[in-house]
Amino acid sequence: MKILIYIEDNDNKINSNSLESLKAAQEIKANKSGQVYAVTFNDIIANELTRYDLDKIYSFKNSNLDDYSPLFFIKAMENMIEEIKPDIIIFGHTYQTRDWVPRLSARLDIPFISDCTGIKIEDDLKFVRQLYQGKVTADFTVSSFPLILSFQSGSFRADQISNGSSEVNSSNIDFNDVVNTIHPDEKFQESESEVDLTQADIIVSIGRGIGKEDNLPMVNELAEKLGGNVASSRPIVDSGWLEPYHQIGSSGQTVSPKLYIALGMSGAIQHVVGMKGSQNIVVINKDSNAPFFELADYAVVGDILEIIPKMIEVLDS
């Protein structure tokens, strides 16, 4: 099998999610034989990749590839795929991948199984992904190759990638036939957060299970009695019940407190990436199948609206 992996460049650094996915490519090669090629649009990154076990590294250069610009990225990848005709093309499931790879899939009429969490290498290959917000896992197969895959961050460990030595094939590319209709501006950050949750020892985090804004005072009281800070999942911020800096997750803060208490939240991957480094995780949820329980050190299947007031009482006495 010929496998092509795209390595994403974030300000001249290798995106760790795309690098981890190299492990997936190497595993397929080890079992099914073949070649693993890497492609990147940055020479610095291409040179760093030479220490991994790869059959060849391709690096494309053009000023339109210096910063992320989807239509140029798609065109460069289209050329690459036509040239080496891979059976599988692999990406990390990053925000950039979300933006350009579905479009690449449609252009080439190659199906794209996005946000996979693993592969099963049997007689045929099975691709594992989550459905229903992590409540169900499913295996998928394909009736023919080529195929595009992306892997969720954390699906593979970068320290298990086999080293080797490989060569870079660096070349210029021209884009005479690209009509660019997408014009990105500079990146920026919104106002700095007022509370630095990354320093908190105890975080009391609430999700949609809190039900209504009127229930927030008891959460604040609990956090205060524990000497902790209040945080939340995205829907609480989307509803305007808490300021954005309270949000934990891929589009919020990343924290690793001594104690993270998850109250009425399902444990969606975009939330969990922001707190999975916590030392102790306590999950209270009324649905015994909530995905968050997979991460819990201590778990309670129950109603937070009943348990929070009792915790406040115990802390008072």
Place this chain on the structure above:
Amino acid sequence: MKICVLMKQVPDKDSSIKISMDNLSIDESIVSFTTNESDAYALEEALQIKEKTDSEVVICTFGKDSAIQVVKDGLAKGADRAIFISNKDKEDLDILSIGKIISKKLLDEKFDLVLSGLQSDDDGNAQLGLIISELLNTSHGSLVMGTEIDGNESIKVKRELENGWFQWSKLDLPASLSIQSGINTPRYASLKGIMAMKKKTIDKFTIDELGCSEINSKVNLDKMYIPQKSKSTEYIDGNPSEIAEKLVDIFKNEMKVLG
């Protein structure tokens, strides 16, 4: 402007999910269905653009017959008309196939903007709006957290990037935007809206009628299962008071995080 909003029906997030005997579907008799969360934000964004410009908002839904409820709710909130494509002929299509079918219909309509939620709460492919941009040959923006009308030729969108970064991007029209949750505050349908909905047009099509019966999936579902737990977890039971006492005791004496 002529705006299309792609909307989908999904199980309510609070529904517990049970896998059917065939391991290929979920038991639908025990779940309640609702409009996909980010699609509701996409509709609201379209309605707000309509209020600022002179626009027509058309809902497009692909799904089983029960999904007509999503269309009706959207029309009651203020969309002008709807296109409903029934998936009765083929239920398990992959996302690229669904994109081809929807594009086939949208092609005749020549929309200036196609809005969709960035990801569905069931399959979570997060691809449809982008696939459509390619098949209709428009510009695109994903993870959109703000829009600004910019004359008749383009639209500016604020895109969410990782770790709290954002970026404005100018997109030539026509464009396809996939909308992130939280971009606005979705409205409720008014009584007047619900009455008006009943007179609005819903054009219904089957996959065959769109000339798409040849489209076949290359991605096949093999098996569904409930995720395996790998971490060891201590479950705490009792009534709420007992649970509260046990937890506080664990914080103090095992984790030693309380002073």
